[in-house]
Amino acid sequence: MSDVDPSEVIARARSFADTGLAPRAAEFDRDERLPADVVRTMAAEGFLGAAIPARWGGLGLDPLAYGELTEVIGKACASTRALLTVHTSIVAGTLVDLASKRLKEKYLPALARGERIACFALSEENAGSDAAAVTTTYTRKGDTFVLNGRKKWISFAGIADLFLVVASDHGTTSAFIVERDAPGVDTRPMSGFLGNRATHIAEVAFADVEVPAENLVAGVGAGFGFVVNTALLHGRYSIAWAGVALAQAALEEMCSYATRREQFGVKIGTQQLVQKMVADAVTNVAAARELCRRAGRFLAPRTADAAMETNIAKYFSSTIAQRATSDAVQVLGGNGCWSGFPAERLFREAKILEVIEGTSQLQQVMIADFGYKKYARKN
Amino acid sequence: MHDEAVVNMADVTVADAAANIRAYLRENMTAFKDVELHDEDNIFERGFFTSLFAMQLLHYVESTFDVEVPDDYIVLRNFSSVRRLADMVADLKSPSGE
Ligand SMILES: Cc1cc2nc3c(=O)[nH]c(=O)nc-3n(C[C@H](O)[C@H](O)[C@H](O)COP(=O)(O)OP(=O)(O)OC[C@H]3O[C@@H](n4cnc5c(N)ncnc54)[C@H](O)[C@@H]3O)c2cc1C
Numbered sequence: 001m002s003d004v005d006p007s008e009v010i011a012r013a014r015s016f017a018d019t020g021l022a023p024r025a026a027e028f029d030r031d032e033r034l035p036a037d038v039v040r041t042m043a044a045e046g047f048l049g050a051a052i053p054a055r056w057g058g059l060g061l062d063p064l065a066y067g068e069l070t071e072v073i074g075k076a077c078a079s080t081r082a083l084l085t086v087h088t089s090i091v092a093g094t095l096v097d098l099a100s101k102r103l104k105e106k107y108l109p110a111l112a113r114g115e116r117i118a119c120f121a122l123s124e125e126n127a128g129s130d131a132a133a134v135t136t137t138y139t140r141k142g143d144t145f146v147l148n149g150r151k152k153w154i155s156f157a158g159i160a161d162l163f164l165v166v167a168s169d170h171g172t173t174s175a176f177i178v179e180r181d182a183p184g185v186d187t188r189p190m191s192g193f194l195g196n197r198a199t200h201i202a203e204v205a206f207a208d209v210e211v212p213a214e215n216l217v218a219g220v221g222a223g224f225g226f227v228v229n230t231a232l233l234h235g236r237y238s239i240a241w242a243g244v245a246l247a248q249a250a251l252e253e254m255c256s257y258a259t260r261r262e263q264f265g266v267k268i269g270t271q272q273l274v275q276k277m278v279a280d281a282v283t284n285v286a287a288a289r290e291l292c293r294r295a296g297r298f299l300a301p302r303t304a305d306a307a308m309e310t311n312i313a314k315y316f317s318s319t320i321a322q323r324a325t326s327d328a329v330q331v332l333g334g335n336g337c338w339s340g341f342p343a344e345r346l347f348r349e350a351k352i353l354e355v356i357e358g359t360s361q362l363q364q365v366m367i368a369d370f371g372y373k374k375y376a377r378k379n
Numbered sequence: 380m381h382d383e384a385v386v387n388m389a390d391v392t393v394a395d396a397a398a399n400i401r402a403y404l405r406e407n408m409t410a411f412k413d414v415e416l417h418d419e420d421n422i423f424e425r426g427f428f429t430s431l432f433a434m435q436l437l438h439y440v441e442s443t444f445d446v447e448v449p450d451d452y453i454v455l456r457n458f459s460s461v462r463r464l465a466d467m468v469a470d471l472k473s474p475s476g477e
Pocket of ligand 1: 086119120121122123124127128129130152153154155156193195196201352355356357358359360361362365
C-alpha cells in the first residue's frame with residue numbers, strides 16, 4: 001500500500017500549476033514546445049507516476065484523486081496535461097493493466113519516475129477513427145518482431161523514449177513497446193496545430209525495426225480489442241477531466257472579466273444575456289465534474305460499466321468545454337480574440353478534446369447503442 | 380442486467396460456462412443485431428459487438444467465474460465465440476489450469 005497522501009500531492013500540483021505552469025502556458029503555446037524543466041519537475045514531483053501503483057514506483061493515486069490532479073494541471077496548461085494523458089494514463093495505465101510481469105518490471109519503474117517518457121502510436125494517415133485499419137505491420141522473426149510502417153499525429157513522439165505501437169499482421173493486431181533508439185525508428189516533428197501546440201507531435205516511421213518478443217503487450221492479437229481499448233479507456237478518462245479543467249478556467253476568466261468591465265455605464269456582468277453564459281458555464285462545469293467523478297467511481301474497482309461511463313463523461317465534458325470556452329471568448333469580446341488574454345487559447349484547446357481519444361461523433365454512436373440496449377422496453 | 384454473482388462451482392463444466400456466457404452475450408449484443416447467436420460464431424467478426432466489448436467481456440469472465448485471465452491468454456481469439464470462451468473458462472478453472 002502506498003503511504004502517499006493524495007491531498008498533499010494535489011496541493012503540490014496546485015502550487016506548481018499556479019507558479020510554474022499558468023504564467024508560462026501562453027509562451028509554451030507560442031513556442032510550440034514544452035521546456036525540459038517542466039517535464040523534469042513533473043517527474044521529480046512524482047506526477048508522471050501519479051496513477052501507477054506504488055509497487056511499480058508510482059504514487060498510486062486512485063482514479064478520483066488522479067482525476068483531480070489532471071484537472072489542476074490541465075487548468076494551468078493543456079500541453080502539460082497532455083503529457084499526463086499519454087505518458088501516465090495511456091501508456092503506463094495500459095502496461096499496468098495488461099503487460100506481463102517481465103515487461104512491467106522492465107519499464108514501469110522508469111516511467112513512474114519520469115526517467116523515460118512514453119507515447120502512444122496508434123493513428124496513421126488512413127487510420128483515425130477507424131483505428132483497426134492500421135497498416136503498420138509486424139512479422140515474427142525468431143525471438144523478435146519486425147515492424148514496418150508510419151504513424152502520424154503522435155503526441156510527444158518528438159521527445160519520447162518509448163512508443164506503444166499498434167501494428168497488424170494480416171488483420172491480427174498486436175501492440176508492442178518500441179524504444180526510440182532501436183535502429184530504424186525515425187521521427188519527424190509536426191507543427192501548426194490548433195491546440196496542444198507544445199506537445200511535440202510527430203510522425204514516426206518504422207523501417208525493419210526489431211523488437212524483442214518480450215515487448216509484446218498481452219498476447220498476439222490483443223492489439224485492438226484489449227490494448228487499444230484499455231489505452232483509450234485511460235485516455236478518455238484523462239480527457240474528460242481535461243474538459244472540466246478548460247471549462248473551469250474559462251468560467252474563471254469570464255467571471256473575472258464580467259465583474260470588472262464596464263459598458264453603457266454598468267458592469268457587463270449585470271446584463272442578463274451575459275449572465276446566461278455565466279450561469280450555463282457554472283452549471284455545466286459542475287455537471288461535468290460530477291460525471292467524471294462518477295466514471296472514476298466505476299473505474300476504481302474496474303467494473304464492466306467503466307468504459308461506457310467514461311465515454312459519457314468524455315463526451316459531455318469535451319462538449320461543454322467547447323461551449324464554455326467559446327462563451328468566455330464572447331464575454332471578453334475583442335480581448336477574447338487576442339492572445340494577450342487566455343480565453344482564445346482555452347477555446348483552441350477545447351476544440352481538440354472533441355477530436356482526440358474518439359471523436360464526439362464516435363462517442364455518440366457508442367452511447368446511443370448503449371442507450372438502446374439499456375432503455376428500449378423489452379415488451 | 381447481469382448480476383455480478385460469482386459462479387461458485389468448483390469445477391465449471393464447459394456446458395455450464397457456455398450457458399452463462401451465451402446469456403450474457405445475448406444481453407449485451409449491439410442494438411439492431413436481431414440475429415441468432417451460435418456457439419461457434421465469431422462474435423467480433425460478425426459485428427454483434429463493438430470492439431469496446433472485449434474489455435467488458437474480460438471483466439465479466441474474471442468476476443463471474445472467479446478466475447484471473449493471465450496476460451498470455453488475453454488474445455481476441457480466446458474471447459471470440461461462446462465455445463472458445465467456455466473452453467478458456469474451463470481451462471482456467473481446472474486444477475492444472477493455473
Ligand atoms: C492534437 C492531436 C493529438 C493527437 N495525438 C495522438 C496520439 O498521441 N496518438 C495517436 O495515435 N493519435 C493521435 N492523434 C490522432 C487522433 O487520435 C485522430 O485525429 C482521431 O482519432 C480522429 O481521426 P482522424 O483525424 O483520422 O479523423 P477521421 O476519423 O477521418 O474523422 C473525420 C470526421 O468524420 C467523423 N467520422 C468518422 N467516422 C465516423 C463514424 N463511423 N460515424 C460518424 N462520424 C464519423 C469524425 O467524427 C470526424 O468528425 C492526435 C490528434 C490531434 C489533433
